[in-house]
Amino acid sequence: MSSQPQLGWIGLGTMGNPMSRRLLEAGYPVAVYNRSKDKEEALRAAGATPADSPAAVVQQADVVFLMVSDDQAVRDLFTGPDGLLEVEASGKLLINMSTVSPGISQEMAALSQQKGHTYLDAPVSGSVKQAESGQLVIMVGGDEPAFQQAQPLFEHLGKLALHLGPVGNGNLAKLAINTLLGIYTQGLAETFLFAQQHGLKPEDMHTIIGNGAMSNVYAKIKGEAIMGDNFQAAFALKHLAKDLRLAKAEGLNTPLGEVVHETYQQAEPALGNEDVIAIIKHLHHD
Numbered sequence: 001m002s003s004q005p006q007l008g009w010i011g012l013g014t015m016g017n018p019m020s021r022r023l024l025e026a027g028y029p030v031a032v033y034n035r036s037k038d039k040e041e042a043l044r045a046a047g048a049t050p051a052d053s054p055a056a057v058v059q060q061a062d063v064v065f066l067m068v069s070d071d072q073a074v075r076d077l078f079t080g081p082d083g084l085l086e087v088e089a090s091g092k093l094l095i096n097m098s099t100v101s102p103g104i105s106q107e108m109a110a111l112s113q114q115k116g117h118t119y120l121d122a123p124v125s126g127s128v129k130q131a132e133s134g135q136l137v138i139m140v141g142g143d144e145p146a147f148q149q150a151q152p153l154f155e156h157l158g159k160l161a162l163h164l165g166p167v168g169n170g171n172l173a174k175l176a177i178n179t180l181l182g183i184y185t186q187g188l189a190e191t192f193l194f195a196q197q198h199g200l201k202p203e204d205m206h207t208i209i210g211n212g213a214m215s216n217v218y219a220k221i222k223g224e225a226i227m228g229d230n231f232q233a234a235f236a237l238k239h240l241a242k243d244l245r246l247a248k249a250e251g252l253n254t255p256l257g258e259v260v261h262e263t264y265q266q267a268e269p270a271l272g273n274e275d276v277i278a279i280i281k282h283l284h285h286d
Helices: 016-025 036-042 052-061 071-079 102-114 128-133 144-157 169-197 202-210 217-227 238-250 255-271 274-286
Strands: 007-012 030-033 063-066 095-097 120-121 136-140 158-163
Touching: 007 016, 007 052, 007 136, 016 036, 016 063, 016 128, 016 144, 030 052, 036 158, 063 136, 063 217, 071 102, 095 102, 095 144, 095 255, 102 128, 102 169, 102 202, 120 144, 120 169, 136 169, 144 158, 169 202, 169 217, 169 238, 169 255, 169 274, 202 217, 238 255, 255 274
Parallel strands: 007 030, 007 063, 063 095, 095 120, 136 158
Antiparallel strands: none
């Protein structure tokens, strides 16, 4: 493979947009595909080449990235009409950065292999800010040589890319870390609520957390969101609810895991499009 592979990017949402931009800014040629075409146009201005279909992307690119919402979206992109695997092409590296089930990755990896392609699951930990600054943590499942091939590209997207073993292991690691995210987010919300119910100021609670052993960047940002009553989604609650459902399907049944799964499922209908920390509004009403 040449030092400057042709890249493809499918899925230009909240995360896909800044991530694909980083590869463009690094000087790679990038063909892009998104179901809603206005998002492609925004990237055309940055130098990307819009493609008509996933099939067109895989024909043009050596390495194709996907960043889409769920298992069904992945299946459609691989096997639907004009899908990645519905066209005569082989020898491509297909990197699925979506947060999906290990099962869909294993299934798509097997189908990809039949067509002569290689598949990596490479979901990320981090939000829009980390995507924009190339500070994501990338959790990778798949063959070691494919990981090594992708590593120079991952360096533009993240501060760490970790190879975790066979296909599906990246997805499992993402479900594990997002379980912690759910537990931590709900814990933070409950802490602020308890303090508030007893007449303590949110600002004082934020200061206490920020200066003790519990201090971290996430608590700072989400604490500020609570104080400012700002629930605009950096990471939408509906996505965490989905991730917890996936973890549950993989056997998550620990006490805190069970509780946080249930809380987010209950909150999703009313608060799904708001930020994960909007769970405080759901807990406040319970």
